[in-house]
Amino acid sequence: xxxxxxxxxxxxxxxWRTQGxxxxxxxxxxxxxxxxxxxxxxxxxxxxxxxxxxxxYTWTTGVNGHAAQQIESVAGWLVGQDAFQRExxxxxxxxxxxxxxxxxxxxxxxxxxxxxxKAYEASLSQMLGGYRERLPAYASTLFGDDEGAGxxxxxxxxxxxxxxxxxxxxxAVKIHGWNNGDIEREIRNVRGVRTAVGPDxxxxxxxxxxxxxxGDVLSVGRALDEEQFxxxxxxxxxxxxxAFAYKKLRELIRTPLLQGxxxxxxxxxxxxxxxxxxxxxxxxxxxxxxxxxxLKIAHLAEALGIDVELxxxxxxxxxIMSALRNSNFYEMGLVAPSLRQISFGGFADYSDDLAEVDAxxxxxxxxxxxxxxxxxxxxxxxxxxxxLVFD
Amino acid sequence: xxxxxxxxxxxxxxxWRTQGxxxxxxxxxxxxxxxxxxxxxxxxxxxxxxxxxxxxYTWTTGVNGHAAQQIESVAGWLVGQDAFQRExxxxxxxxxxxxxxxxxxxxxxxxxxxxxxKAYEASLSQMLGGYRERLPAYASTLFGDDEGAGxxxxxxxxxxxxxxxxxxxxxAVKIHGWNNGDIEREIRNVRGVRTAVGPDxxxxxxxxxxxxxxGDVLSVGRALDEEQFxxxxxxxxxxxxxAFAYKKLRELIRTPLLQGxxxxxxxxxxxxxxxxxxxxxxxxxxxxxxxxxxLKIAHLAEALGIDVELxxxxxxxxxIMSALRNSNFYEMGLVAPSLRQISFGGFADYSDDLAEVDAxxxxxxxxxxxxxxxxxxxxxxxxxxxxLVFD
Numbered sequence: 001x002x003x004x005x006x007x008x009x010x011x012x013x014x015x016w017r018t019q020g021x022x023x024x025x026x027x028x029x030x031x032x033x034x035x036x037x038x039x040x041x042x043x044x045x046x047x048x049x050x051x052x053x054x055x056x057y058t059w060t061t062g063v064n065g066h067a068a069q070q071i072e073s074v075a076g077w078l079v080g081q082d083a084f085q086r087e088x089x090x091x092x093x094x095x096x097x098x099x100x101x102x103x104x105x106x107x108x109x110x111x112x113x114x115x116x117x118k119a120y121e122a123s124l125s126q127m128l129g130g131y132r133e134r135l136p137a138y139a140s141t142l143f144g145d146d147e148g149a150g151x152x153x154x155x156x157x158x159x160x161x162x163x164x165x166x167x168x169x170x171x172a173v174k175i176h177g178w179n180n181g182d183i184e185r186e187i188r189n190v191r192g193v194r195t196a197v198g199p200d201x202x203x204x205x206x207x208x209x210x211x212x213x214x215g216d217v218l219s220v221g222r223a224l225d226e227e228q229f230x231x232x233x234x235x236x237x238x239x240x241x242x243a244f245a246y247k248k249l250r251e252l253i254r255t256p257l258l259q260g261x262x263x264x265x266x267x268x269x270x271x272x273x274x275x276x277x278x279x280x281x282x283x284x285x286x287x288x289x290x291x292x293x294x295l296k297i298a299h300l301a302e303a304l305g306i307d308v309e310l311x312x313x314x315x316x317x318x319x320i321m322s323a324l325r326n327s328n329f330y331e332m333g334l335v336a337p338s339l340r341q342i343s344f345g346g347f348a349d350y351s352d353d354l355a356e357v358d359a360x361x362x363x364x365x366x367x368x369x370x371x372x373x374x375x376x377x378x379x380x381x382x383x384x385x386x387x388l389v390f391d
Numbered sequence: 392x393x394x395x396x397x398x399x400x401x402x403x404x405x406x407w408r409t410q411g412x413x414x415x416x417x418x419x420x421x422x423x424x425x426x427x428x429x430x431x432x433x434x435x436x437x438x439x440x441x442x443x444x445x446x447x448y449t450w451t452t453g454v455n456g457h458a459a460q461q462i463e464s465v466a467g468w469l470v471g472q473d474a475f476q477r478e479x480x481x482x483x484x485x486x487x488x489x490x491x492x493x494x495x496x497x498x499x500x501x502x503x504x505x506x507x508x509k510a511y512e513a514s515l516s517q518m519l520g521g522y523r524e525r526l527p528a529y530a531s532t533l534f535g536d537d538e539g540a541g542x543x544x545x546x547x548x549x550x551x552x553x554x555x556x557x558x559x560x561x562x563a564v565k566i567h568g569w570n571n572g573d574i575e576r577e578i579r580n581v582r583g584v585r586t587a588v589g590p591d592x593x594x595x596x597x598x599x600x601x602x603x604x605x606g607d608v609l610s611v612g613r614a615l616d617e618e619q620f621x622x623x624x625x626x627x628x629x630x631x632x633x634a635f636a637y638k639k640l641r642e643l644i645r646t647p648l649l650q651g652x653x654x655x656x657x658x659x660x661x662x663x664x665x666x667x668x669x670x671x672x673x674x675x676x677x678x679x680x681x682x683x684x685x686l687k688i689a690h691l692a693e694a695l696g697i698d699v700e701l702x703x704x705x706x707x708x709x710x711i712m713s714a715l716r717n718s719n720f721y722e723m724g725l726v727a728p729s730l731r732q733i734s735f736g737g738f739a740d741y742s743d744d745l746a747e748v749d750a751x752x753x754x755x756x757x758x759x760x761x762x763x764x765x766x767x768x769x770x771x772x773x774x775x776x777x778x779l780v781f782d
Contacts, residue, residue: 002517086520091716120511129477270694299690303661325482
């Protein structure tokens with residue numbers, strides 16, 4: 001059994017500015033905005049080994065400093081570990097961070113898979129037994145802006161943009177509406193988008209916890225039933241985690257529910273689905289313990305006879321989805337008329353761009369070794385604002 | 392994404408004679424017998440690829456011709472497949488054999504993992520992120536003989552053999568009693584073995600479906616409670632598959648139940664455990680769809696917060712268990728005073744021998760590439776009775 005020892009852990013913090021989005025009034029949520037400039041932060045984790053192979057993983061979305069802080073807290077321990085022993089490292093960190101959200105596992109695990117792929121000269125997709133060459137994608141919109149004047153300010157604007165996505169080839173579109181919980185506008189939006197794209201496009205709605213009451217959640221859900229939506233995702237302000245509430249919702253509407261983005265921990269995902277709290281399962285390599293964590297959730301879903309949908313775009317998710325039978329759509333987002341490309345510019349030869357789909361609405365898989373997405377070191381250096389090295 | 396095309400499928404049938412065991416009067420069950428000679432059959436599957444790499448898997452136990460027959464039925468289809476696309480091949484065969492026990496998937500999937508490991512120059516353990524260098528093992532006995540005169544003919548003989556296993560280093564012993572369902576003798580056996588090994592050894596009982604009635608199952612179960620057994624496995628003649636019955640048994644005794652050896656299919660395993668039909672899960676690379684199938688079951692168990700125990704000895708199981716946190720014991724069996732080594736002699740440098748454990752009762756992991764157990768071609772050729780080649 002060969003050993004590949006981790007010799008150093010480098011954590012780079014990046015900052016860059018993205019045009020076409022801004023934060024809403026609260027500062028919590030990104031919304032589409034033509035002239036808006038959003039300041040974004042991201043991280044690059046590098047695990048260098050004594051064999052000269054370095055595993056890399058980047059993450060850019062959400063409150064990504066949480067993961068960085070957890071990784072920093074174990075970096076000294078990581079140095080000296082055998083990079084091939086992913087299951088032990090996963091289990092050790094799963095216990096170590098039992099009190100927390102365990103966000104740090106994801107980047108570490110993904111970087112370890114990158115190391116393995118580089119050592120084996122195989123892509124992550126291939127290591128996982130992957131076979132899908134093209135993945136059906138959905139255009140996943142930014143939130144609508146509070147002012148109603150931006151590129152996704154009105155139901156009409158959402159309808160136009162959805163139509164445009166369909167013209168690009170997408171066979172599925174997911175709406176993130178507004179963050180203020182205006183139910184009447186949400187329902188108008190749902191109906192308008194369905195009318196714009198016709199009956200054959202899969203539509204999803206993700207209010208991301210914007211609706212105040214269960215009554216509101218139910219009212220919009222009834223509209224989704226009528227408009228034949230593909231799934232309804234995390235609508236309620238309790239955070240999409242109450243299995244009791246969504247089991248009840250399931251009894252009252254027919255649209256499938258997709259919950260789980262806000263559930264952390266493998267066993268919590270299991271308990272949620274077994275309690276009847278969701279129809280589709282949700283998994284995210286960044287949030288749910290990397291490739292290893294997503295596989296465990298995907299296998300749970302498969303054993304239960306249901307599907308798992310990966311959250312958000314990333315090279316890692318393309319690789320994993322290429323090896324999953326029970327997964328329907330790759331999430332291309334968040335996009336808007338004002339912002340058509342995921343803004344991280346740190347990959348040398350990879351991007352998630354709205355226009356990347358082919359005429360069938362599908363995207364491809366990175367080719368190469370490991371995650372198969374080498375970094376653009378020039379761009380990284382130009383946007384780096386901090387660096388921590390442990391060795 | 393590189394491609395490794397399967398160019399030929401070779402299925403070899405072997406036959407050999409093993410001293411120290413025989414069949415019971417029915418002919419269904421192996422029992423220990425000093426001068427007994429059992430005729431055994433086994434198979435070798437070879438998947439040769441266009442890169443010159445050949446994946447190999449051998450299987451020897453049970454009614455192993457079932458798997459061979461299924462493999463033969465798809466061999467023409469296998470030729471031309473990309474050997475790296477394990478998940479697709481698994482899913483295709485899982486559907487194709489939906490009406491049957493799907494035994495053919497196991498050997499095919501294991502041979503595909505062997506190919507991947509040889510291509511990556513990594514062991515199966517390493518590919519799986521493995522980390523356990525030593526595995527706690529249990530001595531798993533042959534059945535007692537009907538006559539009461541053989542090496543495992545009486546409770547006293549079982550007690551002596553259990554004591555001998557403990558002296559060899561084992562910290563756990565599993566008893567397969569008699570096949571006639573004599574409850575009074577079974578209980579005497581359980582008590583005698585406990586007395587012989589003392590309170591600190593993990594003891595398991597596996598009647599393998601020998602007990603006629605639920606009342607009998609319960610009577611022995613109460614003795615296991617008193618003797619503090621580690622698990623109680625497949626006692627009832629319904630075959631160990633009735634989730635209703637074992638949920639009821641769970642309410643009546645405290646000894647943990649291990650069911651699932653007789654359940655085929657990933658979703659059936661899930662439904663059994665979710666219905667309360669077992670405490671430990673059971674998985675077998677040969678019976679449950681290879682490495683891929685075992686991982687899915689193991690991940691299900693992990694998500695549910697419980698353990699999975701691998702069925703029977705094999706190099707593949709050692710590799711897999713080295714990458715599982717939630718698994719307790721490696722099954723070294725079936726053994727008896729008259730038969731101390733698993734009788735397949737086709738490996739060049741691997742065997743499962745009763746005396747192989749160290750002073751802590753643990754065994755090691757094969758080292759090398761893929762399954763890391765090259766075949767003894769001379770032995771194979773000497774015992775081959777049939778060969779089918781598809782190319």
